[in-house]
Amino acid sequence: MDAAITHCINSLAGQVPLVDGAMIALTQAGIPLMVAIVALHWWGRDDRRHAALCAGLAFLLGLAINQALLLEIHRLRPYETGVTRLLIAPSADWSFPSDHATAAFAIAVSFALQALPRRALAFLAVAVLVSLSRVYVGTHYLGDVSGGAATGALAALLVRMTWREGNRLDRLATSLL
Known part of the structure; x- marks a missing residue:
């Protein structure tokens, strides 16, 4: 079912050049744009500084968890198995x-x-679009982006449970700059 849904989404690729360009731009620039917007929160109010710090920690923790998972789970990319047509450079x-x-x-x-909530909804909309773009351009299965979404959410929850606003380390970190 994962392959069928992935193929269905990717089969739209190549139909409308404007959509292809938008999806390629999202897949390449979506994360750097999100990181830049998070970084801009550093110069906002203290609650936004804490949110930016937590987002950065969750980002790093999530990617670390992914590296551990990649050591154990060796799933070929959909373009390697003939499920999708790749619109961007292949991944290693x-x-x-x-x-x-x-x-x-x-x-x-x-x-x-x-x-x-407003910032969260905006980031969530971009997260969904970036994730779908990864399937659209042929580099991931829908299950891959679903697993990534779960890993990112787990990392954010772990940071929330362990990194308390206002503790000594948080005050030090958010007082920088």
């Missing part, structure tokens, strides 16, 4: 889980857990 690592989805959802869920 395994397919599951998606680092892009992990990073995007780590940021979105971090802001949701910090009670910043």
Whole structure:
């Protein structure tokens, strides 16, 4: 079923050049854009600094979890198995889980857990679009981006449970600059 849904989404690729360009741009620039927006929160109010710090920690933790998973799970990419047509350069690592989805959802869920709902919804919308773009351009299965979303959400939850706002380390970190 994962392959069938992935193929269905990717079969839209190549139909409308404008959509192809938008999806390629999302897959390549979505995460750097999200990181830049998170970084801009550093110069906002203290609650936004804490949210930016938590998002950064969740981003890093999520990617670290992915590296551990990649050592154990060796899933070929969908273009390697003939499920999709690739629109971007091939990747050198395994397919599951998606680092892009992990990073995007780590940021979105971090802001949701910090009670910043409008920002969380905006980040969530971008996270969904970035994740779908990874399937559209043929580099991931839908299950890969779903697994990445789960890893990102888990990382954000772990950071929320362990990194308390206002503790000594948090005050030090958020007082920088």
